[in-house]
Amino acid sequence: MPKKVDRTARREELLDAALRVFARKGFAASRIDDVAAEAGIAKGSVYLSFDSRDALLEAVFQRYAARSEQALAAASAVRGPALDRLAALVRGTVAFLAAHPEHARVLADVWACRAPLDLAAVHRAHREAVARLLADARAEGTLRPGVGAAHAAVVVGAVEGCLVQWLADPRTPLAELAGPIVEVCVEGLRA
Template sequence: MPKRVDVNARRAEILDAAVRVFARKGFAASRIEDVAAEAGVAKGSVYLAVSSREELLTAAFDQYRARAEEQLATPGTGSALERLAALIRATVAMLAAHPDHARVLLDVWAARTPIDMAAVYTEYRSAIAELLGEAGADGQLRPGIGPEHAAVIVGAIEGCLVQWLADDRVRLEDLAEPIVAICVEGLRR
């Protein structure tokens, strides 16, 4: 009797293997054969799960995006600035917990891929701008703080992410509180 394969579980294994391979070798240098070897399956098994390397990259990005959307959908409690600080901490923790996905993100930034990074940035900036607007309406912000500061906050998180990926002496987990101190407390009235 032939062995039954859980198609969804196999696809998840292949996707996890692809993320590890893309993180280690970069997307451009990775081949389907590399992903198959990492997953411990035949090359044909990869093609049963996905149609191309690009689809693997898109699926890996979709995993990251789902985590990001989960962070944004968790409203938290407290004032708008307290919720912004919590969002920053949760985002840094999520990125630190998934270093291979973070490395793949760098590859997505650098390569021409079918991934719409602008949409993810728009979601984060919108969520942060909304919190800044609420904090401003509550009188919590110093004068001159507006929605454009959302891009600066996203940039601070990503700048720390890049340093962490480039220099193993930098610990991303240790940077959440400094980001909060500058990007939240620095805006407070």
């Protein structure tokens, strides 16, 4: 089935191009021509793979969501004490974002656009993964009293919030914030 492969490959190349362009100038200022030029194809050809400009942003986001979930799954697969695994998850998430600044940058466009891109699902998955680890830690007896599922949002938020500060000021050393985040959001929760 060469057609399918070609279509998929072309979609991926286009998404790579769109990701770079969106990250560089922002979705609002990105033209279909810009994406096509970045991908080295003609403007009209973009519509062979995507229905609209908005669909391009949605697809870019979906790819981020999928990759983010993979990173989450990978981090959740490690063995060891629950809070160590939580620390690993936090570090993994930060490393993933720092390693993919383009994906991170496009997040702002996703927040701003009002399309029904299920960003909430990404957050939910993230919170649930954290909540599971907190529950494990509770079972292990390594969790501070009074800490529970309600605090998962705070852990997720700490990561996301550092990302926001980095977006607003690229000089913020996002990767170096992994340590402090772990110290606050993991070590501070130990019994």
